[in-house]
Each structure stands twice: as C-alpha cells, then as structure tokens.
Amino acid sequence: VKLFSPGGLKLTDEVQAAVQAEWGVLGRIDGPTDRSVPEDAVDNRWADALVASVTPGALSGLRLVVDCANGATSGVTAAILARLGAEVSEIHATPDGRNINQRCGSTHPGDLQRAVVERAADAGLAFDGDGDRVVAVASDGSLLDGDHLLAICAVDRLERGLLHGSTVVVTPMANLGLRRGLAARGISVYEVPVGDRYILEAMESGSWVLGGEQSGHLVFGDLATTGDGTLTGIQALDAARRAGRSLGDLATQLVDRVPQVLVSVPVDRPGVEVVAEVADDVAVAAMELGDGGRILVRPSGTEPVIRVMVEAVDATLAAVVA
Known part of the structure; x- marks a missing residue:
C-alpha cells in the first residue's frame, strides 16, 4: 500500500512516522480470503495524459516488447504504446495476485533480453511490479539501466531548452560514466541520498524537472509527481526517435559505463x-x-x-x- 499527500506528492518523514504510529495502535483487521483479481475500473485519464506527453504517432513503426512483471502495467502499457503507433508484444503480463515480480520484470530482465532478440524488436521495456521503475533492452539484447535512460532524457531536454538549470538530480549510485557523459554536455548533477523521496524534495527545492536512480526510477517534474515507468519509457523512446538513433545506440553514445x-x-x-x-x-x-x-x-x-x-x-x- 502506498499513501500520497494532496497533489500526488510523497508523504514527509514526519507524516509517515505518524501514520506508522497510528497503525501500530490498531488491532488486526482480517480481510476477505478470496484472492481473485477484481475487474478493472474504467478510467483513461492516466493513459490519456501519457499519450499527450509526446506528439501523436511519436513511436510509429517501432517494434517493442514489454515485460510487465505480472503487475500493474499488464495489459495497459502495451495499449498506451500502441496508441502512439508502436507494434507491441507482452511477456509476463498475466497477474494472478501471487506471481508479481517472480523472476521477471526490471529485476530479472533475462527473459526480455531474449525476447527482444528473438522477435527482432527495436527495443524492450521491463517494469517492476507496481510500474514505477523501468529498465530497457536494446535491439541486440543489451541491458540499459536507469542511468542510460536518464542521460537520454536529460540531453534531449537540454537540447529543447526544457532542462531547467541544466541540472539533473541523482543518487550516489549513479555511475561515473553517467556523470562524465552529462558533464561533457554541460549538464550538472545534484546528488542526494538514495531514495526517490529525496530526489523529489531536491527537484522541488531547486525547481529542477528531471531526476532519477540507476534502478530505473525516474521523475519528470513537469509531467508527474512520482516515478512512472511507462512515462519514462515513452520519453526515452521519443527522445531516441527525435535524435534519429536507436535507443541502444544513443544510450551507449551518451554513457560509457565504468565497471x-x-x-x-x-x-x-x-x-x-x-x-x-x-x-x-x-x-x-x-x-x-x-x-x-x-x-x-x-x-x-x-x-x-x-x-x-x-x-x-x-x-x-x-x-x-x-
């Protein structure tokens, strides 16, 4: 269960502590034993917002594979990408309430890497169970983590005049190759402790619009208030198309990873x-x-x-x- 404050922002440490304290006072509440998956509610606002974040048909002609980790993105992310013109196939998109993240998704991308190569796809996206993180796979099956996606989106926004302060927010885990690649293009990094809450706080205080973690948890402050793996994938793929490069080629050009x-x-x-x-x-x-x-x-x-x-x-x- 995730709780958010008004406006969709993360709770402060103080509020979280208060909620936890109150939770500890409550007695055990037994829920229903039925583990069946309820029917989806019809609400297209999120999907419409993601489609509207890029130009119509921005991903036309791309062949993609998505690994939904048997979680929140199952069935919905593929439909959003298809609305943008991509040809999409899914793997690990049959949630049963128990198989979420089981040897699949962003923490186990091996199946996706094989699927991208076998299906001759242009790229792949692997999400975690709740859909806030994503890692990508290039057409040759190589893995692209959050550092690669952050670099692609940062440089694209800089070139379009959308990277406020020419700065992105990162954590200590950000690879030295990312730091060097951004510095070479005139982009500064502001480092905060590990955790998306700290990234969001820094972005808000510095009026910066982009931050992220190596795990694939990126935040686009001008488009959302939290991490969104589908949004991240769309933004990265759109940036690569705009640059006239494949996702893999652009990523390796921008980030020369240090072991x-x-x-x-x-x-x-x-x-x-x-x-x-x-x-x-x-x-x-x-x-x-x-x-x-x-x-x-x-x-x-x-x-x-x-x-x-x-x-x-x-x-x-x-x-x-x-």
Whole structure:
C-alpha cells in the first residue's frame, strides 16, 4: 500500500512516522480470503495524459516488447504504446495476485533480453511490479539501466531548452560514466541520498524537472509527481526517435559505463556504527582508486547490511577494492 499527500506528492518523514504510529495502535483487521483479481475500473485519464506527453504517432513503426512483471502495467502499457503507433508484444503480463515480480520484470530482465532478440524488436521495456521503475533492452539484447535512460532524457531536454538549470538530480549510485557523459554536455548533477523521496524534495527545492536512480526510477517534474515507468519509457523512446538513433545506440553514445561492483555485507549491529569504524579503510581505498574511480559505503535503509559500491576504470581493481 502506498499513501500520497494532496497533489500526488510523497508523504514527509514526519507524516509517515505518524501514520506508522497510528497503525501500530490498531488491532488486526482480517480481510476477505478470496484472492481473485477484481475487474478493472474504467478510467483513461492516466493513459490519456501519457499519450499527450509526446506528439501523436511519436513511436510509429517501432517494434517493442514489454515485460510487465505480472503487475500493474499488464495489459495497459502495451495499449498506451500502441496508441502512439508502436507494434507491441507482452511477456509476463498475466497477474494472478501471487506471481508479481517472480523472476521477471526490471529485476530479472533475462527473459526480455531474449525476447527482444528473438522477435527482432527495436527495443524492450521491463517494469517492476507496481510500474514505477523501468529498465530497457536494446535491439541486440543489451541491458540499459536507469542511468542510460536518464542521460537520454536529460540531453534531449537540454537540447529543447526544457532542462531547467541544466541540472539533473541523482543518487550516489549513479555511475561515473553517467556523470562524465552529462558533464561533457554541460549538464550538472545534484546528488542526494538514495531514495526517490529525496530526489523529489531536491527537484522541488531547486525547481529542477528531471531526476532519477540507476534502478530505473525516474521523475519528470513537469509531467508527474512520482516515478512512472511507462512515462519514462515513452520519453526515452521519443527522445531516441527525435535524435534519429536507436535507443541502444544513443544510450551507449551518451554513457560509457565504468565497471561497478556492488557488495552487501551482513551486520548484527547498527550499520552507522560499522560505517564509522571502517571510515579510515574506505579513505585508503579511495586514495588507491584516485580520480579513476569512486567508493561508497553506506548502511542499508531496509536490511541489516552494509552496501559497498566500488567503481573503477579497471574492473579487476574495482573487484579487489570491494
């Protein structure tokens, strides 16, 4: 269950805490045991808004495959893309209330990568279960993450005079290749902690219109108040068409990814304490990487683990340091 404040914005930490406290006071409420999927309500406002975000027929002639993760985008995203002229086929689009995200969607894009190649598609889009994130697949089956999509949309908006302040909001997970690619085109990055709430807060305070995470959670402040994977896919595909390039070619041109190693280290005490204890070791490792790399060590906000991220031009060095 997701709760939003008036205007469709995320709840503040204070409001969330108050809701959680009140929730804890309530007794258990048993719901119905019937797990059947209810009939969809007819409301086309969201679909109409997404279609109107680009010019009519913007995706005409594109052959696409979408992986709906057996979730919220099943049946609806394909219809929206078809309204924009694309030829669309779906995979993992039969939700039964239990199979959402099961080895499919944005966290398991292997099936989509194979489908794009087998069906000779121009591109593919893989969503997560609730549809707020998306990663893409190029025509050759290669994976394009949120960094690639953010770069495509940022440069497109800059060229059209729509990127306020020539700035995008990112998190520490943004690949060094994205940062370098944007800087080369005169686009600044403003970094905030991991979490879409922080991205939204920064965008609002800076009057910026674009921000996102490597996971594929992008926010277009001039079009929506939250992440929307279908909107992100449409904007990226439209930008590539406008540039006269395939999605994959444009992505690899804009972002020369630096090898990135991610490690999760289980801990049995507060992560903040552990991070503080290894601060000197982290500093030494950062010196070893120099300007050709980057290291991030932080406690997870959801699990009892420490997240370690190491980037370096030399993939072997990145693995050793991590």
